[in-house]
Amino acid sequence: MWRYSYFLWLFTVCGLWGTQAQNQEPSLLDQIANHQQQWFRYTAANQAEANAKIDRLKESIEGQLQAQQVKTEIQQHSLRNVMESLKAEIKPKIEKMIKDIEDLKNAIVDQKSFNSSLQRVPPSNLFENIGSRYFYIEKHDTVTWFVAFNKCRRFGGYLATINDEEELQAITKRTTEDSYWFDFNSLAEKGKFFSTRTGERPPFTKWRENYSHTTDDGCVVAFKLEMYAIDCRLKHFFICQSDQ
Template sequence: MKYIGFLFLLYLVAPGSTALNLSEGQTKDQDCSSYICESVRMILEHMVVMDERIKKLEDFSSQFKNFKNEFSYLKEIQNSANENLKINLIRLENRTTEVASDNAKFKEVVNRLQNDLKLQRESLKTQEEKYIKGLETLEKNLTTKEVNKTAEINKLSKRLDGLDTQIESQNKKTIAQEKELSEKMNKNIGLQKLEELTTKQLEMEKSMQKINETLKNVAYKKIGSKGYLIQETERRSWNDSRAFCMDLGGHLVSPQSQSELDALGKELKMDSHLYWMGVHDFSKEGEFVLDKTGQKAKFLKWRQNPDNYNNEDCVEFAYSGNQWGMNDNACSTRLNFVCERQLV
């Protein structure tokens, strides 16, 4: 616009110059001046158009910058949540390693006790075998020295009785130790710790689910009583748009009234933008249902009657004739779209 003043002065000066030349009888200069004035007028009109286009580009640039800032903020939140999850997973792995180490130590203690019991039994068995051999030797000697050895045999019998009592007592202790060891093994302290860790892991997963729900709510803009995510920077097919919304915990928009559609329309672009919505007639031609529930759509505001041209089974909406209206379109067509979600 800085050259407009200069061109306007040129426009004013040109006629005067023409009059001077006419007074001097120079008809050729008059034609040249008229051509210059017409050129200046055309340049001015072109510059006005260019100025309007520059303003529109500045508005678009500002909107894109705002969206980029919002996306960076969401990405920072997601990265922070991922870092926290990694830290918690590392802690869980460390704790699992500790529990595994405790279990290994517990198994070592159990094996040691079992080995001790085995050695005690072997020792008792060896002593019993020695006493049996002694008795057999005494019985052989009694054939020749029966009278003299009767007293000695009685003493040996008493010792054997005492040994039997000792062996019985030792067996009771061994059985008690085995019972105690069995009870400790049944309690399985290591498994209890693993169960506690599993519980903590479930709590962490629930916390992450809450964080994801919070992130999803941040992505949606509240309009009326619902949340909407307006995608105007890229175009997708109907199925891809549907999958995108589902990944963010929502579904393709399905306005239930004219007021709801108008309220949403205030946030959308009106210059020939088409937006996918969650309505289709896949099952029966001409019977349009809501993708979210599978029930027949109660609110349909057509801007032109659906004609199923080229197998058009999906519904989009746009601004036309000073109002928002719907139309059927081929599901493979790449359009902008709007996701809808009930905010928590």
């Protein structure tokens, strides 16, 4: 009987001890281990999320760089096309300007050279009184503006400028149905006409109505009381004026 009571007591004590062990809080080491596991899981998750964000950012940056590179290549190609177009457009104009300058330099010959190599024709034999001044009207040979410039100098005068409407009408009455070179031109600056004799603006112009004279052509002719700016190398008659 006593033996049975002992085993019953032992069984009860062991059961209570087991229950107490189950209800006992985890030890400090267990808590630390548990927190470490949670921290590792948290850190790993954050690291994975950060890596994913970095990968997405890298892909976005690479895409933007590729798009910018394509855009830059397109812009460079367009710029090359524009430069080639401008070069093709400007080169002939520069060549023409150089040619005009050379022609003008050749036309403006030093007066001493004329005196030593050419016999001037007396103005009284060539120039006629028209209005208040004297003019020579060429009616036989058509020449370029540059040749006309030289011929007027040889005759002892200059390519003519017109002072007013009355003088233009008086001169036109003595001309044929042709075009005649006058003095002023825009060889120095496109669209701006100056007298080669005075270096100033001409005192009078009469451009044809609705006609744009701000073109690449730079020498002036008159036809039927109206003026035009045309290529200086074309051939026309000309009008000289005398200071005498």
